[in-house]
Amino acid sequence: MTSRIATVAIDALDVPRLAEFWMAVLGWRILEDDGEVLTIGPPDGTWPTIDLVRIGDLEAKTTKNRLHLDLRADGSTQALEVERVLALGARHADVGQGPDVSWVVLADPEGNEFCILSRSVQEAARPGT
Structure with missing residues (x-):
């Protein structure tokens, strides 16, 4: 189980x-x-x-998340999804990711980080991708 x-x-x-x-x-x-x-x-x-x-207020976020969500754009591109989510109130976040990563790190309106992946983990794990 x-x-x-x-x-x-x-x-x-x-x-x-x-x-x-x-x-x-x-x-x-x-x-x-x-x-x-x-x-x-x-x-x-x-x-x-x-x-x-x-x-x-005393419990407000003050440090980088130790757990975050990874989102995949279904039916769209990563760039279009990032643009859409930024328009909803997200902002870019720097958590020390380098310039060569394939994901985009954003933060929600209260600063909780999440990523928008360029492709899903499942796609990356498939042979030939």
């Missing part, structure tokens, strides 16, 4: 703002909001979901 990722939790100062950003990026919707935790997920009810957890 193994484990499966059910939910990724993201601490947030402004939960509604961050929820709107991630819903626009991923095409997801609100599944539940109990006032402290707002859960978003795919419209078809599949997993994983994202829990946006309200935190206080």
Whole structure:
């Protein structure tokens, strides 16, 4: 028996703002909001979901994430997806990546880093790619 990722939790100062950003990026919707935790997920009810957890100012992000999301542009190019996500409120982030990497590092409106890949890990693992 193994484990499966059910939910990724993201601490947030402004939960509604961050929820709107991630819903626009991923095409997801609100599944539940109990006032402290707002859960978003795919419209078809599949997993994983994202829990946006309200935190206080003293718990605000101050360092590089130790865990981040890697996103793949489905039905688009990496460049177009980066442009789209920047227009939604992301910004470029420098986490020490060199100039020769194939991914683009961005940060959400609260500074949480994530990457947009040039191709999926699955594609890179296939023979002949």
